[in-house]
Amino acid sequence: MITLSDYLILSAIVFCIGLAGIFINRTNIITLLMCVELMLAAVNTNFIAFSHFMGDQAGQIFVFFILTVAAAEVAIGLGILTLVYRNKGSISIDVTNSLKG
Amino acid sequence: MTNNFSFEINSLLVALPEIFLLSSIVIVLIIDLFLTSKFRQATYYLTQLSLMVTGILSFNLIGHPETVIFSNSFILDNMASVFKVFITGSSMVAMVYTRHYLLQHSLYRGEYFVLVMLAVLGMMVMVSGYSMLTLYMGLEILSLSLYTLIAIARNRSIAVEAALKYFVLGAIASGLLLYGISMVYGISGSINISDISAFAHDPSINSRDTLILNFGLVFLVIGIAFKLGAVPFHMWVPDVYEGAPTSVTMFLSTVPKIAALAMLVRILVDGLGSMHDYWSDLFLALSLLSISVGSVVALMQTNIKRMLAYSTISHVGFIMLGFVTGVVSGYGAAIFYVLVYVLMSLAAFGVIIILNNKGYEADQISDYKGLSKNSPWFALVMLIVMLSMAGVPPFIGFYSKFSILQEVVSAGFITVAIIAVVFAVISAYYYLKIIKFMYFDESDKDETISAPMDIKLILSINGSLILVVGLFPDRLMNISMSLL
Numbered sequence: 001m002i003t004l005s006d007y008l009i010l011s012a013i014v015f016c017i018g019l020a021g022i023f024i025n026r027t028n029i030i031t032l033l034m035c036v037e038l039m040l041a042a043v044n045t046n047f048i049a050f051s052h053f054m055g056d057q058a059g060q061i062f063v064f065f066i067l068t069v070a071a072a073e074v075a076i077g078l079g080i081l082t083l084v085y086r087n088k089g090s091i092s093i094d095v096t097n098s099l100k101g
Numbered sequence: 102m103t104n105n106f107s108f109e110i111n112s113l114l115v116a117l118p119e120i121f122l123l124s125s126i127v128i129v130l131i132i133d134l135f136l137t138s139k140f141r142q143a144t145y146y147l148t149q150l151s152l153m154v155t156g157i158l159s160f161n162l163i164g165h166p167e168t169v170i171f172s173n174s175f176i177l178d179n180m181a182s183v184f185k186v187f188i189t190g191s192s193m194v195a196m197v198y199t200r201h202y203l204l205q206h207s208l209y210r211g212e213y214f215v216l217v218m219l220a221v222l223g224m225m226v227m228v229s230g231y232s233m234l235t236l237y238m239g240l241e242i243l244s245l246s247l248y249t250l251i252a253i254a255r256n257r258s259i260a261v262e263a264a265l266k267y268f269v270l271g272a273i274a275s276g277l278l279l280y281g282i283s284m285v286y287g288i289s290g291s292i293n294i295s296d297i298s299a300f301a302h303d304p305s306i307n308s309r310d311t312l313i314l315n316f317g318l319v320f321l322v323i324g325i326a327f328k329l330g331a332v333p334f335h336m337w338v339p340d341v342y343e344g345a346p347t348s349v350t351m352f353l354s355t356v357p358k359i360a361a362l363a364m365l366v367r368i369l370v371d372g373l374g375s376m377h378d379y380w381s382d383l384f385l386a387l388s389l390l391s392i393s394v395g396s397v398v399a400l401m402q403t404n405i406k407r408m409l410a411y412s413t414i415s416h417v418g419f420i421m422l423g424f425v426t427g428v429v430s431g432y433g434a435a436i437f438y439v440l441v442y443v444l445m446s447l448a449a450f451g452v453i454i455i456l457n458n459k460g461y462e463a464d465q466i467s468d469y470k471g472l473s474k475n476s477p478w479f480a481l482v483m484l485i486v487m488l489s490m491a492g493v494p495p496f497i498g499f500y501s502k503f504s505i506l507q508e509v510v511s512a513g514f515i516t517v518a519i520i521a522v523v524f525a526v527i528s529a530y531y532y533l534k535i536i537k538f539m540y541f542d543e544s545d546k547d548e549t550i551s552a553p554m555d556i557k558l559i560l561s562i563n564g565s566l567i568l569v570v571g572l573f574p575d576r577l578m579n580i581s582m583s584l585l
Binding site: 008009015018019022029032036039040042043046047049050053056058059061062065066069072073077079080081082083086087088 | 201232233234237241245248249252255256257258261262264265268269272273279280283284286287290291292345
C-alpha cells in the first residue's frame with residue numbers, strides 16, 4: 001500500500017533534484033529547462049497525492065493549470081534560447097556572463 | 102453539485118475591467134496585423150485608450166461592497182479597485198515614455214503594446230485573486246509577458262541574457278511558490294484564501310498541522326521575496342534592470358511591485374494572518390538584509406540602471422519592514438510606500454529615457470555631468486527624485502520612510518528602526534552623488550536634450566506630484582490606510 005507520505009517524500013526528492021540541478025549545472029541551458037520541469041512535476045505529484053487522499057478535486061484542477069503554464073513557459077524558454085544561440089553562437093551557460101550578477 | 106456552477110450575469114460586472122481589457126487585447130492584436138506602417142501609431146493610441154477605459158471602469162467600482170465571485174476565487178474590494186486604478190494609471194504613464202524610447206531605438210512593434218496590456222491583465226488578476234489558483238495564474242500571465250518584453254530587443258545580446266536570467270530565476274520562484282501552495286493545500290484542504298484563513302485561525306489547530314503549514318509558509322515567503330526582489334533572492338534584479346531595454350526596465354521596476362504587494366497581502370495577511378508570528382521573523386531578516394545590501398552595494402555602481410536596481414532593493418526592504426509590525430497601520434504604511442516608490446521610480450526612469458537619445462546612452466552615472474547647464478528642467482526633476490528617494494523632506498519619499506519607521510518604532514522594534522535609518526543615511530550618498538554630477542561638474546558634451554511635448558508634460562506633472570504630495574501627504578496616506 002502506497003501511503004500519502006511516500007508520495008510526498010518522492011516529490012520532495014524530485015523537487016530537490018530539480019532545484020539542485022539548476023544551481024549545480026554549468027553546461028547548458030536546455031538542462032536548466034529540464035530542471036524547471038522537474039520542479040513542476042514534483043509539485044504536480046504533491047497536488048495529485050493530496051487531492052486523491054483528501055477526495056477533493058481542486059488539486060487536480062490546479063495540476064491542469066500548472067501543466068498548461070509549464071507548456072507556455074517552455075515555449076518562451078526555448079524562444080529565448082534560440083535568441084541566445086543567435087546572439088552568442090552557443091547555448092552554454094558560460095556565455096551568459098556579460099552581466100555581472 | 103449543480104448549484105456550484107450557477108452564476109448570475111451581475112457577477113460578471115464585478116470583473117468588468119478585466120473582461121474589457123482582455124477583449125481589447127485581442128482586438129488590438131488583430132488590428133495591429135492589418136495596419137500599414139503609416140498608421141502604426143494607432144496601436145499606441147488604442148493601447149492608451151484601452152488602459153484608460155480599464156482604469157475608469159475600475160475607478161467606478163471603488164466603493165462597491167466586497168464581493169467574491171467565480172466559486173470564491175475572485176474578489177472585488179476597495180484594495181483591488183484602488184490598486185487597479187494605480188496599475189493602469191502608472192502603466193499609461195510608462196507607455197508615454199515607452200513610445201518615445203521605442204521609436205528612437207527602432208524597437209517599435211505592435212506586440213510590445215499587446216504584451217504590456219497582457220502584463221497589466223495579469224497584475225489585475227493578481228490583485229483580485231482570492232484563491233491560490235487565480236493568484237498563480239495572474240502571476241504567470243505577468244511573468245511570461247515580462248520575459249518576452251525583455252527579449253524584444255532581440256539583437257541586443259545583453260537584453261537576451263537578461264531575459265534568460267529573469268526567466269530561469271522566475272521559474273525557480275514560481276516552482277518554490279507552487280511547492281508552498283501545494284503544502285498549504287494539503288494541510289488545509291482548500292486553495293481558497295478564505296478557507297485557508299478559517300483553517301489557520303481555528304484555535305483547535307494542532308501543533309502538527311501548524312508545523313506543516315509553517316513548512317509551506319516558508320516556501321510561499323521565498324516565492325514572494327523572489328518576485329519582490331528582496332535579498333538574498335535579489336540576484337536577478339540588477340542584471341535584468343541593466344540588460345533590459347530602458348522602457349521595459351521602467352515598466353517592470355514600477356507596476357509589478359504593486360501587484361506583488363497585493364499578492365503578499367492576499368496570501369500572508371488575508372490568508373495566513375494568524376501565522377504572523379512565524380512569517381514576521383522571516384520578513385524581518387529579509388528586510389534588514391535588503392536595506393543593508395541595497396544601500397551598500399549601490400555605492401559601487403557606475404551604471405545608473407544598476408544603481409537604481411540596488412536602490413529598489415533597499416526600498417523593497419522598507420516595504421517589507423511595514424509587514425513586520427503586524428498591525429493594520431503598518432500594512433497601510435507599506436502600501437503608501439509602494440505607491441510613492443512607483444511615483445518616484447517612474448520619474449527617475451523617465452529622465453533616463455529622455456537622456457537616452459541616439460548617440461547619447463545615458464546609462465553611466467558620469468553621463469549626468471553638467472546636466473543642469475544643458476537641460477536645467479530635466480536636471481531639476483532628477484534632483485527632486487533623488488532627494489525624494491534619499492528621504493529628504495519635504496519630498497514624498499521622506500513621508501513614506503517616516504511612516505514606516507513610525508510604525509516600526511511603535512511596534513517596539515527600536516533597534517531595527519535605528520539600523521534602517523543608518524542605512525538610509527548611507528544610501529543618501531549615491532543619490533547625492535548624482536546631484537553633484539548634475540550640478541557641480543562640467544559636462545564633456547554640450548548638446549541640448551530635446552524631448553517631445555507629451556513626455557515633457559508627463560515628466561513635469563510626475564516631478565511636481567513628488568513635491569506636492571510630499572507637502573500634503575494626508576490624502577494618499579488616508580487612501581492607503583483605508584484599504585485593509
